[in-house]
Amino acid sequence: MRTTNTLRRSALALLTTAALALTPAALADSGHHGPKGPAWRGAWAASPQSAAAPLGPNWSQQGFDNHTVRQAVRVTAAGTRARIELTNRYGTGPLRITGATVARTAGGGAVEPGSVRTLRFGHRPSVTIPAGETLHSDAVNLPVEAFESLTVTLYLADPTGPATFHSFASATSYRARGDHRGDLSGAAFQETSTSWYFLSGVEVTGGRDTARRDGVVTFGDSITDGVGSTADADHRYPDELAERLAASGRPRAVLNHGIGGNEVVNDTTWAGEKALSRFRKDVLTEPGVRTVVILEGINDIGGSGPAFPGGPTPEVSAEKLIAGHRTLIREAHAKGLKVVGATLTPIKGSFYDTPVNEAKREAVNHWIRTSGAYDAVVDFDRAVADPSDPDRILRAYDSGDGLHPNDAGYTAMAEALDLDAL
Structure with missing residues (x-):
């Protein structure tokens, strides 16, 4: 044992060289949590x-x-x-x-x-x-x-x-x-x-929930990111979902992996790598997760137009966008995750509003609802739409741009999720 400790001290001395840049493997927690760590x-x-x-x-x-x-x-x-x-x-x-x-x-x-x-x-x-x-x-x-x-x-x-x-x-x-x-x-x-x-x-360990592996990742663009919600108030739909789960007696961690402006099949200079690339880095590496909710594609549909912030991206057909969703589903299933597909919310009256874009949105939503590719579906489109004008977000839920919900809209989205489906 003494020889082993001496060797360990020698190794630590080498690691403390001032010029050394530590790698992630060198930074694992060293607490005593059993052979597999915390x-x-x-x-x-x-x-x-x-x-x-x-x-x-x-x-x-x-x-x-x-x-x-x-x-x-x-x-x-x-x-x-x-x-x-x-x-x-x-x-x-x-x-x-x-x-x-x-x-x-x-x-x-x-x-x-x-x-x-x-x-x-x-x-x-x-x-x-x-x-x-x-x-x-x-x-x-x-x-x-x-x-x-x-x-x-x-x-x-x-x-x-x-x-x-x-x-x-x-x-x-x-x-x-x-x-x-x-x-x-x-x-x-x-x-x-x-x-x-x-x-x-931020990650936690210990306590009564140590063994829980039922976390939820919400993955998507600005509507998952919470654009349009009140700053410093935690009213994004993932926040509201976490509170709803806790209130129901089924508390779960909910992790927000939305990026405003993000697309499924196109990289952008300002809104992150495309979902097909970042899904593996952002979602599949998260510890303690069982389910992922995917709400993404509206920027692929609207991104080729002149109103897209940061400049237009290549046009994406509904078929190509659906193929991208199928790839995300396969990758999640390969990791043992349940995948919930979310319909794309209304765009009428927004800077994305064109007949071509609306036709693509409706085609993608029809596939999400009817294909059976997802393990479960949450219909965010219908949850926030104006019943008298279903292609438009309800005024009470509109942050003001016809695209992003406000706090009430995000609450309605969280309430639309079937908690059993998670």
């Missing part, structure tokens, strides 16, 4: 995107240099220990995280006293993430309840270059000059953004 479950998620700013200013293109970034997220699963996922998936070079903390959110950039935990990476307070890589922090002892808000604070002392981020957070992030990772107050955080940066997940 039973981690996803509690919160956001899909990464490459740096871009077609719909307004954010911090992604310029990146960070001697900045502290503070980001609050609401988890949907409970545990006794937590860890975070950081990503440099679209970075142009190594990303240095000088230090990081996690704490309970107090609001307005502040955190609760006594809740701040220093995060470590392979037992070290800082880490370098190679370009293209994603990693987890070590676990921290921080009891977490479902629907609790956690604040992750990153200190980025060195220039990051363009930042991997998530554009439509529908939540406020905060930035301060210098090192403020341990601040309880939010006073230093005078700059704000409505995007998330580098943070792509």
Whole structure:
């Protein structure tokens, strides 16, 4: 045993060389959880995107240099220990995280006293993430309840270059000059953004739900992402679904992997890799998941027009879009996941509204409803449509652009899901 410990210490000494960039494998949690490690479950998620700013200013293109970034997220699963996922998936070079903390959110950039935990990476307070890589922090002892808000604070002392981020957070992030990772107050955080940066997940383990493997991933575009919902209010349809599940006595983690503007078969410069590429990275790697709900395709239909933000993408036929859905279903089934297909919501009166686009939407929805390709179907189209004008979203559910629901619309979508189908 003494010889073994000596060898381990020698190995650790090699790993602490200052110039070493740790790989994800080197960053596995080292707690004593049995031969297979801890039973981690996803509690919160956001899909990464490459740096871009077609719909307004954010911090992604310029990146960070001697900045502290503070980001609050609401988890949907409970545990006794937590860890975070950081990503440099679209970075142009190594990303240095000088230090990081996690704490309970107090609001307005502040955190609760006594809740701040220093995060470590392979037992070290800082880490370098190679370009293209994603990693987890070590676990921290921080009891977490479902629907609790956690604040992750990153200190980025060195220039990051363009930042991997998530554009439509529908939540406020905060930035301060210098090192403020341990601040309880939010006073230093005078700059704000409505995007998330580098943070792509929060996972939990321990507690009564350790063995649960029944999480739900919601996968899609801006309507899954929550565009049109009230900022900082957690009224996206996945949020409402998680609350509905809990209220029914069947609590489950619900992870949001929507990206505003995303398409099934086309990559875009500003709205993420196409679903056919990112599905494997964003959905099939999530721990503790049993079901995925897929709502995507409206941007494939409308993206070839001049109104598409960021510029037109190649035209997609209904047949090609359906083939893309079939691929996603096959990949999910290969991983043992149940797949729920969601019909595409109305576009009449929106910037996507043309006879050709409407015909494609109706063709895709008919296939989703009748083909039997999905394990179950949720009819979001009918859930939010105006009964007197079914091609148009009900005014009470319209955020104002004829395309994205408001808070009430997202609640109606969550209520349309058959909980037994999950």
